[in-house]
Amino acid sequence: MVEAYGRPVFNLALRMTGNPEDARDLVQVVFVKAYEKLDSFDGRSRFFSWIYRIAINESLNFVSRRKRLVELDEELVSNDRTPDEQAVSGEEERMVQAAMQDLTPEYRQVIVLRHFLDLSHVEMGTVLRLPEKTVKSRLHTARVRLADALRKRGYAPQ
Amino acid sequence: MIDREYERLIQDVLDGQASPAEIERLNAWLASHEEGRTRMRELEGLFATLHRVPFVELPHGLANDVQEAIRARAASRVKTKAGFSFGLFKPRIRLAMVFAAGIAAGVIGWGALTGILKPESSGRQPVVGAMMPTTPPRAGTVSRSWSAGSLKIESLVWRAGASRWMRLRVEGAPADVELRFDPVALSPAAVRQSEPTARVVLGPGRILIQAVSPGEFTLEFGERTASEPIQVIARAGKNQLSDRLPSP
Numbered sequence: 001m002v003e004a005y006g007r008p009v010f011n012l013a014l015r016m017t018g019n020p021e022d023a024r025d026l027v028q029v030v031f032v033k034a035y036e037k038l039d040s041f042d043g044r045s046r047f048f049s050w051i052y053r054i055a056i057n058e059s060l061n062f063v064s065r066r067k068r069l070v071e072l073d074e075e076l077v078s079n080d081r082t083p084d085e086q087a088v089s090g091e092e093e094r095m096v097q098a099a100m101q102d103l104t105p106e107y108r109q110v111i112v113l114r115h116f117l118d119l120s121h122v123e124m125g126t127v128l129r130l131p132e133k134t135v136k137s138r139l140h141t142a143r144v145r146l147a148d149a150l151r152k153r154g155y156a157p158q
Numbered sequence: 159m160i161d162r163e164y165e166r167l168i169q170d171v172l173d174g175q176a177s178p179a180e181i182e183r184l185n186a187w188l189a190s191h192e193e194g195r196t197r198m199r200e201l202e203g204l205f206a207t208l209h210r211v212p213f214v215e216l217p218h219g220l221a222n223d224v225q226e227a228i229r230a231r232a233a234s235r236v237k238t239k240a241g242f243s244f245g246l247f248k249p250r251i252r253l254a255m256v257f258a259a260g261i262a263a264g265v266i267g268w269g270a271l272t273g274i275l276k277p278e279s280s281g282r283q284p285v286v287g288a289m290m291p292t293t294p295p296r297a298g299t300v301s302r303s304w305s306a307g308s309l310k311i312e313s314l315v316w317r318a319g320a321s322r323w324m325r326l327r328v329e330g331a332p333a334d335v336e337l338r339f340d341p342v343a344l345s346p347a348a349v350r351q352s353e354p355t356a357r358v359v360l361g362p363g364r365i366l367i368q369a370v371s372p373g374e375f376t377l378e379f380g381e382r383t384a385s386e387p388i389q390v391i392a393r394a395g396k397n398q399l400s401d402r403l404p405s406p
Contacts, residue, residue, distance in 0.1 A: 031227070092210060116208075143204060
């Protein structure tokens with residue numbers, strides 16, 4: 001399970017949180033949860049959509065907890081970049097990562113699923129438990145907002 | 159301002175979701191709309207940028223960490239299933255038990271307030287943690303002592319039921335004491351510490367005790383494999399020691 005899905009789940013967590021250390025922790029949480037809930041996987045959906053759903057939900061929980069923490073005390077969460085983070089990112093990737101954090105988690109997750117995990121609209125609908133039409137509409141808005149966020153940061157995508 | 163329909167169409171084309179007829183319609187519209195062409199270029203750039211973001215490799219050691227976390231969880235679940243659970247009882251019985259507990263708490267509280275029941279102070283150091291046996295058995299215990307400079311550690315380990323117990327007395331604090339063990343064989347279940355200021359971090363295959371002052375720590379492990387030793391690594395300033403504490 002970890003060998004097959006570890007890498008996509010890590011990438012999903014990394015793009016949702018914007019921080020490699022948080023993504024590391026999230027991957028552990030996701031797989032332990034998946035192990036505990038294995039009995040609830042009924043085989044009607046494909047396994048990847050089941051585990052991605054757990055990953056998305058855990059990422060949303062994490063992001064929401066972090067938001068509350070930042071609201072309570074800005075100093076508790078450092079904005080300093082870790083050496084790991086600096087090492088894995090090129091300038092363009094950093095810019096995208098930063099702009100992604102400007103999106104709400106709901107818009108961020110559709111960008112992640114479509115552009116980083118290459119899921120189709122139908123597959124995204126299964127993971128997010130949303131109608132395909134809603135997924136498509138959310139994805140359109142997310143892209144426009146991401147382009148705006150990049151522009152505001154002085155970056156013109158080419 | 160671009161018409162919403164064409165905004166959507168631009169994205170559908172770039173996303174590979176448009177039919178040949180839709181592509182043709184968009185091209186015809188773009189031919190006469192400069193604003194549309196600018197938007198198209200911008201979104202093309204966005205798609206290309208997102209495509210260039212690398213798919214990151216799983217960090218080294220993470221797969222192992224995940225597997226250890228799962229093993230530790232599996233071990234703790236086995237222990238939990240064997241333990242007492244209110245969930246085993248029917249709702250009415252659960253309600254009755256809660257009611258009875260409330261009555262008992264009320265009687266004890268009333269007794270304490272009126273002086274009929276006198277709580278006795280042990281006069282010992284403050285204790286944090288679950289109820290645990292404080293006295294190890296006379297036989298079947300393994301004890302070890304180590305020292306390095308001012309750092310001194312006395313340990314005692316014994317078995318009771320399905321648990322392995324360990325008592326550590328740390329002197330020469332502040333000190334960090336790390337216990338390493340096979341998470342499949344041993345699963346940390348409870349800790350009692352004499353000094354509430356000490357920080358104890360439980361993890362799969364690892365317990366870290368950060369003692370600010372001298373103190374005693376009693377630990378319970380759920381035991382699945384009896385013979386596994388526990389490695390003790392301690393540091394206090396420049397003083398460091400490391401040894402294995404064998405199974406009782």
